[in-house]
Amino acid sequence: MKTTYRRLKTMALKNGCAYHRPQQGLAQIVNKDDPAIVAMTDLTRVAAITIQSDVNIDVANDKMIANGVRLLVVTDDSNNVLGIITAADILGEKPLQYLQTSGGERSTVLVKDIMTAIEEMDALPMFEVAAANVGDIVVTLIDLGLQHAIVVEPDNSGKHQALRGIFSATHVGKLLGAQIETTDIAKTFAEIQKVVNAE
Numbered sequence: 657m658k659t660t661y662r663r664l665k666t667m668a669l670k671n672g673c674a675y676h677r678p679q680q681g682l683a684q685i686v687n688k689d690d691p692a693i694v695a696m697t698d699l700t701r702v703a704a705i706t707i708q709s710d711v712n713i714d715v716a717n718d719k720m721i722a723n724g725v726r727l728l729v730v731t732d733d734s735n736n737v738l739g740i741i742t743a744a745d746i747l748g749e750k751p752l753q754y755l756q757t758s759g760g761e762r763s764t765v766l767v768k769d770i771m772t773a774i775e776e777m778d779a780l781p782m783f784e785v786a787a788a789n790v791g792d793i794v795v796t797l798i799d800l801g802l803q804h805a806i807v808v809e810p811d812n813s814g815k816h817q818a819l820r821g822i823f824s825a826t827h828v829g830k831l832l833g834a835q836i837e838t839t840d841i842a843k844t845f846a847e848i849q850k851v852v853n854a855e
Contacts, residue, residue: 686831688791695790695828696807696821704819706731709738709768716767717746727804727822730771737819741771744803782809782820790828797825797838 686694707716707728726743750770751762785807803825811818829836
């Protein structure tokens with residue numbers, strides 16, 4: 657065990673000093689055979705952007721834009737996950753469909769009115785993701801017709817699930833240098849393999 661310590665040398669700061677930024681947004685090319693986790697937004701490394709369910713959807717959209725994301729995790733006052741809301745939910749048909757059945761104006765539509773509730777979602781277990789590669793994630797997103805897939809693992813107590821990560825078809829496609837279409841694609845195994853194997 658070290659018992660003596662030393663004072664570190666200092667240096668003068670100079671004009672024009674810059675600062676480092678996270679490299680998450682930089683172009684990173686991955687291969688379909690790379691471990692799946694390299695394409696996952698890992699919430700142990702990147703903070704989840706959350707919103708409460710009683711917030712107006714336009715406020716939620718503004719929060720997505722401000723944070724450069726297309727998905728928000730919807731939470732309650734105790735930080736329990738209630739569901740997710742995506743830019744596609746807000747900018748697509750969901751608000752209009754809700755208003756047609758409930759009445760009102762767009763300014764009255766809340767996150768809880770159009771979000772995907774946790775009870776309506778399936779998740780990928782982290783132990784499956786840990787043993788998978790990026791190509792497996794592509795096949796899964798296409799086969800399930802998902803733009804986003806959430807990953808869960810046991811929480812610290814081991815009694816409950818905890819959201820560990822998120823896969824986005826758009827993000828995975830950027831990493832692979834190919835667009836991933838998760839809707840309006842026939843779901844035969846051969847056609848899925850064709851998309852996965854496309855260069």
